[in-house]
Amino acid sequence: MSIRMVVSRGFNFTESGGGGMVSPVLVVADNVDGSTADADISGSTPGGPLNSVIARLANGSGEIITAGSRNGDGALTLTFPSTGEWLAYIESVLGDDTAYSTPVLFTIRPAGGGVPDSGSGQLVSASLVVSADTYISNGSDMAVNFGSSDTLRVGSTFIASVNKHYRILLRIPLGSFPRDVAIDGAFLVLTGDGSGSTDDLTLTAYRLDQQGWVEDEATWLSWATGELWDAAGGDFLVDGDQEDYEVGDAGFSTAFTLAAMIAKALDLGLPFLDILVKGPETPSAPSNFIDFYSRTAVVGVEAFHPYLAVNYRLNMTGSVASVVTVRPALVGSVLVNAHANG
Numbered sequence: 001m002s003i004r005m006v007v008s009r010g011f012n013f014t015e016s017g018g019g020g021m022v023s024p025v026l027v028v029a030d031n032v033d034g035s036t037a038d039a040d041i042s043g044s045t046p047g048g049p050l051n052s053v054i055a056r057l058a059n060g061s062g063e064i065i066t067a068g069s070r071n072g073d074g075a076l077t078l079t080f081p082s083t084g085e086w087l088a089y090i091e092s093v094l095g096d097d098t099a100y101s102t103p104v105l106f107t108i109r110p111a112g113g114g115v116p117d118s119g120s121g122q123l124v125s126a127s128l129v130v131s132a133d134t135y136i137s138n139g140s141d142m143a144v145n146f147g148s149s150d151t152l153r154v155g156s157t158f159i160a161s162v163n164k165h166y167r168i169l170l171r172i173p174l175g176s177f178p179r180d181v182a183i184d185g186a187f188l189v190l191t192g193d194g195s196g197s198t199d200d201l202t203l204t205a206y207r208l209d210q211q212g213w214v215e216d217e218a219t220w221l222s223w224a225t226g227e228l229w230d231a232a233g234g235d236f237l238v239d240g241d242q243e244d245y246e247v248g249d250a251g252f253s254t255a256f257t258l259a260a261m262i263a264k265a266l267d268l269g270l271p272f273l274d275i276l277v278k279g280p281e282t283p284s285a286p287s288n289f290i291d292f293y294s295r296t297a298v299v300g301v302e303a304f305h306p307y308l309a310v311n312y313r314l315n316m317t318g319s320v321a322s323v324v325t326v327r328p329a330l331v332g333s334v335l336v337n338a339h340a341n342g
Helices: 259-267
Strands: 003-006 025-028 036-042 050-057 065-071 074-079 084-094 097-100 104-108 123-129 132-137 151-159 162-173 181-189 192-196 201-208 222-224 243-247 272-278 288-293 307-314
Touching (some): 025 084, 025 104, 050 074, 151 201, 201 288
Parallel strands (some): 003 181
Antiparallel strands (some): 036 074, 084 097, 123 307, 201 243, 201 272
């Protein structure tokens, strides 16, 4: 069981859904022949826009390629020059307008490699929408709430010899999520809005000990109006569940595994997984931060909001239709990724 927080800085999106365009949906199946993958495009703007699938290796190496293109919706065979994990999205162009799909992550495997089966039961791919998010800051903003902000800032700034630190609070609902499942993969998706530094920075995710925090009231000092954190900056647990995640300026990062955190939340029967994400907070260090879209940001593409993408196998019978909000582009072991302009 793994959870990855995926942040991409490799693709630069200059506009989304311009001129009344709607964002298409890209679905890619993991590959088994070493060079191609089956894709499907749906939800395009009427009129037969040119849909080009833009891709690059997920580790940020290699050139950006056009893996395939077609007009409008339908099936498409993508071609790749090498095996590995690839990240791809649709650039949909009609006249002078352009729209983009949510990026997806998939694997091009060596011929005959197949797709490993990590467990029995029906494979379900879905996503859990973040139900509350905000960021908190110390210094002159220690009593300020940012619950209505379009962005979530993490890291530090150093301006006029003053350090300010920023931490993100996220809430993922688990109350109706089935407990009798085997998790194949789960990925916390945060989408950068293009703001922030370009230097490497390490983010760390912790499980919050205080599940009562209020989105429109939480600050650096308090988790709700009149309710102080035990320690200013958020009561997070340093118990071995936390995980580091390095965001580099090469374009893509490695996996951010939070397996122990989600396992503990499910084992404890918690209704929510509450997470605090913090970045570098070294005194007098240069500014080093990144801004992500919040759940209320108006960005043209709903999937740019924070959410948890999950692949799991049912070990029990019964419907799970009411468990999750299913987003497009999550099929099999496909991962919806994130983008940033930076």
